[in-house]
Amino acid sequence: EVQLVESGGDLVQPGGSLRLSCAASGFTFSRYWMHWVRQAPGKGLVWVSRISTDGSSTSYADSVKGRFTISRDNAKNTLYLQMNSLRAEDSAVYYCAFYTATLPQGFDCWGQGTLVTVSS
Amino acid sequence: DIVMTQSPDSLAVSLGERAAINCKSSQSVLYSSNNKNYLAWYQQKPGQPPKLLISWASTRESGVPDRFSGSGSGTDFTLTISSLQAEDVAVYYCQQCYTTPYTFGQGTKLEIK
Numbered sequence: 001e002v003q004l005v006e007s008g009g010d011l012v013q014p015g016g017s018l019r020l021s022c023a024a025s026g027f028t029f030s031r032y033w034m035h036w037v038r039q040a041p042g043k044g045l046v047w048v049s050r051i052s053t054d055g056s057s058t059s060y061a062d063s064v065k066g067r068f069t070i071s072r073d074n075a076k077n078t079l080y081l082q083m084n085s086l087r088a089e090d091s092a093v094y095y096c097a098f099y100t101a102t103l104p105q106g107f108d109c110w111g112q113g114t115l116v117t118v119s120s
Numbered sequence: 121d122i123v124m125t126q127s128p129d130s131l132a133v134s135l136g137e138r139a140a141i142n143c144k145s146s147q148s149v150l151y152s153s154n155n156k157n158y159l160a161w162y163q164q165k166p167g168q169p170p171k172l173l174i175s176w177a178s179t180r181e182s183g184v185p186d187r188f189s190g191s192g193s194g195t196d197f198t199l200t201i202s203s204l205q206a207e208d209v210a211v212y213y214c215q216q217c218y219t220t221p222y223t224f225g226q227g228t229k230l231e232i233k
Binding site for chain 1: 121154156158160161162164169170171172174175176179181213215217220221222223224225226227
């Protein structure tokens with residue numbers, strides 16, 4: 001069974017840092033591009049970042065570029081999101097997700113999410 | 121960035137009636153080399169992650185009831201629920217996967233009238 005389990009969400013002060021993890025199981029993690037998507041409380045979905053299978057290619061939403069870094073450890077089947085210089089508007093549930101098809105047809109696999117709250 | 125705009129923002133439909141949600145992209149998401157529209161539809165219920173319903177604008181995912189259908193091409197798309205059931209109450213999102221950032225529409229809240 002495909003499983004994605006996010007962790008690392010917490011209450012953090014503005015300007016602080018946090019690292020999210022997404023533990024993958026039930027599939028060959030190293031074969032898939034992985035993504036982070038976030039959702040502020042009561043708001044819509046926002047794509048945040050993606051990383052290629054070997055980690056050599058990354059992409060970010062403008063709102064997080066220069067502050068967030070996506071990475072992966074294929075030996076540990078784990079995806080990461082390093083979040084620096086956090087702002088109140090970064091408060092959200094963060095999901096890791098991926099698509100199982102060869103081409104990006106939409107994310108058919110999602111974790112349950114981890115909550116990040118940025119507040120003093 | 122490609123902007124995705126859904127309409128309406130909310131919708132109330134009687135049980136058994138048809139519901140239609142529209143999604144418009146600010147530029148075409150049709151990839152000419154393979155004639156595929158990189159457009160997905162999701163359903164999200166409270167406290168749950170989104171569930172992929174439709175990919176490639178019109179391909180229903182495995183296990184999705186056939187009352188859900190997707191149509192459209194280029195910049196204009198529609199998700200249709202042919203006969204609304206109580207369990208369809210949710211927020212629905214479209215998303216383009218044509219180019220990063222893979223932007224989502226703002227969501228449409230579907231309720232029972």
